[in-house]
């Protein structure tokens with residue numbers, strides 16, 4: 001038992017990553033400032049899955065956890081496109097989802113922006129050879145920004161949102 005406590009005292013806490021947490025804190029602060037400056041402190045995102053493997057959505061779900069906590073920065077995922085400023089599009093844009101995606105896009109009030117998420121919408125992910133695909137997304141939608149990755153991590157998504165907001169000058 002003594003050996004256990006000795007080892008624990010010498011090793012310290014290995015599950016914490018201070019550098020990472022500091023990076024996230026900086027991104028959070030910058031995001032909050034940009035949302036306040038450009039969207040009066042409230043940015044609503046309608047996520048649309050146009051035929052993904054759901055890993056991109058899982059990473060987006062993580063944005064709600066206490067480490068990233070996007071809602072406290074004024075960024076919310078909304079259920080209705082009518083309440084949205086931004087459409088965040090994941091997936092390969094299948095034939096079956098095409099009309100639903102375009103319908104959601106039509107319902108978002110102006111001014112509006114489309115951000116593509118993950119490698120699927122730009123036809124770089126594993127499913128790009130399928131006959132059932134109508135992509136790339138930019139052939140059908142005015143894509144304002146692309147967040148790459150397969151899947152992009154929550155940190156990459158946050159950095160992407162920050163870059164998108166800064167590109168709105």
Ligand code: SF4
Pocket residue numbers: 051052053054055056090091117118119120125126127149150151152
């Ligand atoms: S980009 Fe990768 S992780 Fe995201 S939906 Fe496509 S295959 Fe899945």
